Amino acid sequence: MEASIIRGNLRDRIQNKLACSVIRDRRFLDDEQLLRSEQLAVLEEIFNANVRDAEISEISDHFAPILRNDHPYHLALWGKTGTGKTLTVRFFLNLLAEMCSEQAIPMREVHLDLSTPRPCFRALNDLACLLNASKRYKKGISLEELMLRIEESLADYKGYLVLFVDEVDNIRRDKDTFMSFLVRRLPQAVPSKLILVFASNRLTWPDNLDPRVKSFLRLNELIFKPYDAVDLQKILDIRVRKAINPEAVKPGVIEKIAALASRDHGDARQAVTLLARSACLAEKTGQSITLDLVDRAASEIEQDKYVTMIRTAPVQLQLAMAAVIQAARAHRGSALNSNASYDAYQHLAAMAKIRALTRRAFGDLLNELDMYCFLRAHVFSRGRYGRNREISLDLPAETLKAIESAILLNLGLGRSTQRTLSF
Numbered sequence: 001m002e003a004s005i006i007r008g009n010l011r012d013r014i015q016n017k018l019a020c021s022v023i024r025d026r027r028f029l030d031d032e033q034l035l036r037s038e039q040l041a042v043l044e045e046i047f048n049a050n051v052r053d054a055e056i057s058e059i060s061d062h063f064a065p066i067l068r069n070d071h072p073y074h075l076a077l078w079g080k081t082g083t084g085k086t087l088t089v090r091f092f093l094n095l096l097a098e099m100c101s102e103q104a105i106p107m108r109e110v111h112l113d114l115s116t117p118r119p120c121f122r123a124l125n126d127l128a129c130l131l132n133a134s135k136r137y138k139k140g141i142s143l144e145e146l147m148l149r150i151e152e153s154l155a156d157y158k159g160y161l162v163l164f165v166d167e168v169d170n171i172r173r174d175k176d177t178f179m180s181f182l183v184r185r186l187p188q189a190v191p192s193k194l195i196l197v198f199a200s201n202r203l204t205w206p207d208n209l210d211p212r213v214k215s216f217l218r219l220n221e222l223i224f225k226p227y228d229a230v231d232l233q234k235i236l237d238i239r240v241r242k243a244i245n246p247e248a249v250k251p252g253v254i255e256k257i258a259a260l261a262s263r264d265h266g267d268a269r270q271a272v273t274l275l276a277r278s279a280c281l282a283e284k285t286g287q288s289i290t291l292d293l294v295d296r297a298a299s300e301i302e303q304d305k306y307v308t309m310i311r312t313a314p315v316q317l318q319l320a321m322a323a324v325i326q327a328a329r330a331h332r333g334s335a336l337n338s339n340a341s342y343d344a345y346q347h348l349a350a351m352a353k354i355r356a357l358t359r360r361a362f363g364d365l366l367n368e369l370d371m372y373c374f375l376r377a378h379v380f381s382r383g384r385y386g387r388n389r390e391i392s393l394d395l396p397a398e399t400l401k402a403i404e405s406a407i408l409l410n411l412g413l414g415r416s417t418q419r420t421l422s423f
């Protein structure tokens with residue numbers, strides 16, 4: 001009897017949850033979880049909605065010569081993060097491959113994704129793997145050997161080879177060797193018609209190239225502008241249709257997310273993240289996505305950014321930040337000077353068993369924190385008594401609390417330390 005009541009309750013609860021759920025398919029709020037075919041289907045809809053029309057037309061013009069057996073130059077795409085470079089190129093190359101196969105033009109496309117930094121060795125090894133020319137090595141094989149294997153694997157291929165080198169600025173060691181191999185050596189060593197497509201969010205990337213590579217590199221360049229509010233609205237609309245229960249989205253929500261995102265950065269990735277976070281909050285609180293929830297989600301995302309930044313910062317910087325937060329709390333809003341925060345810093349360093357730096361070095365830490373906008377340190381003169389700093393914390397109280405907890409946890413101090421400190 002007992003068991004059947006529980007069963008009934010559970011079933012009702014789950015049914016209820018499903019009936020009023022906000023999110024229908026979570027995967028469409030996170031591209032990493034989408035299969036390639038699904039990603040391309042979403043993209044098709046997006047590009048049908050005329051987003052990135054100008055860029056797609058330019059890329060098509062660039063590659064058109066392939067269809068009359070000519071050999072286009074290489075292509076470089078610049079643009080800030082989240083402006084759709086990777087998506088657009090992948091979508092386009094997919095279409096191009098289809099068109100080529102319809103016309104029996106041999107064409108291969110390879111996407112070398114360097115979104116995490118890596119040395120030339122790993123990049124070449126990745127490329128060799130993509131071309132089925134080698135297995136994955138940690139070491140024990142020279143750069144030269146890897147290059148030879150890549151060349152051998154292409155020795156009999158006479159068709160077009162479009163090599164999309166994504167986030168090309170992420171080659172950390174032997175960058176010139178890598179570029180010189182792609183730009184000078186490979187095209188001469190293999191019969192394939194190689195077309196390189198580079199993408200990067202650093203406009204200045206070509207300036208740092210070896211001049212010998214640069215003079216060889218025939219590039220067409222294309223800049224991706226940040227998305228405007230209208231584009232973002234179209235992008236979000238499609239996501240909402242795929243991922244969210246339309247009744248759970250209050251009027252004005254998409255417009256608001258698009259407006260916030262276009263005003264701050266024009267980054268579609270962040271706009272989708274804000275939509276996803278708002279939907280999660282709505283689901284948690286059992287209501288629809290409202291304008292207020294969007295604001296809350298935006299401030300949570302902002303908070304996470306600061307917390308992640310400080311969590312990965314050097315330990316002394318973390319100590320200084322926690323000390324300032326605690327000293328400010330002890331001073332309850334009255335102006336905080338560097339002496340009070342230095343005392344708090346020494347105290348905290350002793351508790352964490354970390355060597356405290358000198359007063360001067362502590363001042364440098366404050367300047368660094370100021371640079372990252374964690375606090376404001378204003379230097380003022382006290383006449384013949386020298387100079388002092390006035391420190392103020394402008395971040396919202398909740399963010400400060402989250403930052404402090406993250407630091408104390410990192411230092412192995414937990415939250416209990418806050419109570420034991422007194423000034």
Ligand SMILES: Nc1ncnc2c1ncn2[C@@H]1O[C@H](COP(=O)(O)OP(=O)(O)OP(=O)(O)O)[C@@H](O)[C@H]1O
Nearest residue numbers: 031046081082083084085086087201235268269272
């Ligand atoms: N046109 C678009 N339609 C839908 N979503 C988009 C579009 N452009 C970008 N996005 C979203 O933004 C994310 C980032 O896009 P993409 O990876 O193409 O940007 P990027 O310019 O390559 O950025 P990065 O320089 O950081 O690599 C995508 O995963 C997707 O969620």
Ligand SMILES: [Mg+2]
Nearest residue numbers: 085086087166
């Ligand atoms: Mg990209």
